[in-house]
Amino acid sequence: MDIQFRLNGKDYDMSIDPAKKLIDFLRDDLGLLGTKEGCGEGECGSCTIIVDGKAVSSCLMLACQIEDREVMTIEGLAGDAGLDRLQKSFIEKGAVQCGYCTSGMLMSSKALLLENPNPTEDEINRAIEGNLCRCTGYNKIVDAISDAAETDDKQ
């Protein structure tokens, strides 16, 4: 199947195996290893990417489902100016330990801030409710997201 899509700001027009899982397409065909597979069941969130501004689980999608859509993976978060505000906050607030959940957490929180630049703590918790972390106990992740939202505000 030939499809067109936009990924991390770049337009693609290519032939794909439509039945391949999206996460496998991203990792194997496009070499984008930042998106991780944790459970393969859409429960852990480590495979989270952003499609048309919404956080989705790439382990539950097929490659053909990004046709004519705009996709962001973790590789697309940092811009030309450097790390995204969220990434800086995650580092500064100690929200990264083993790093396995981090891509997914950043994608879910980026999707949140794109839609809601001033989330409450409840809204942050809801945005990351589908992202599991075995290391941090979540507090520092929530702090980092809060911090990123507040810092963006001041600018």
Added chain:
Amino acid sequence: MSELKVYRPSSVEELVGKLGIATDKTRILSGGTDLIIAMNKGKMVTDMLIDISGIKELKAIKKENGLIEIGAAAVFSEICSNEFIVKEAQCLAEASFTVGSTQIRNMATLGGNIANLSAAADAVPALIVLGATMDIIDSNGETREISVEKYLQGSKESLLGYDECIINIKIPLSSENTVSAFAKIGSRNTVTIARLNLALKFNYNVEKKTVEKPAVALGAVGKTAFRAIDIERVLEGQVVSDELVELFADNLSKEVERAIPGRYSLPYKKAAIKGAAYDVFDKLR
């Protein structure tokens, strides 16, 4: 290249064409949050997928002709925040709000929730009390209309044939004083499959403070969600009060006992359903 064929129609017309080449091993892909998991686990032998997630008209939510019309491929995150649904079909908005996680709500669809036939499907009890119907299209382009309740309670023949696809779900608009609510109990607070779900709808007589024309649906206690007609009779004409809520809770408990006798989860569910009953009335306040 894998052997699995995947078609991605971009219109209902193209969908009908693909239904024409479907076999009994063909599956409709909508949100994928149940289907892809089943495929990953090797639980499904399928020859062909018809992916309807690219059909824009099946994602739309409209209000017209006295109905709210929700496309079968509309996702739960849209449904729970849609202004028509929040205002006129509160129990469906509430049910949609509780499905899965943020990621799952951004992918999972109303049509899939019905067609997957899970006893614990969250939207289903809400759709039942709202009197929802759906349009099912076949490979000849012909549609049949069936109520969600009848679809689930009916025989195997009423269920989707392999050359059929749900295209929309319609909810009749209710009167100004109609209220509805949904409650769910799972093993976790969020991101959980329902162990019990409950929807209640009625017309509230503001003058007399009474319940009129109640509809009650219970899910995750039986093969499929069902309407609790006896409990509706108990509620009809009664004044809304703490006593009524307790009566509602007790009756629901008995209904659960009737529905799942001998199940190991019975002691838990017949107690927990009372919590759902209180939750539902709390939401209506």
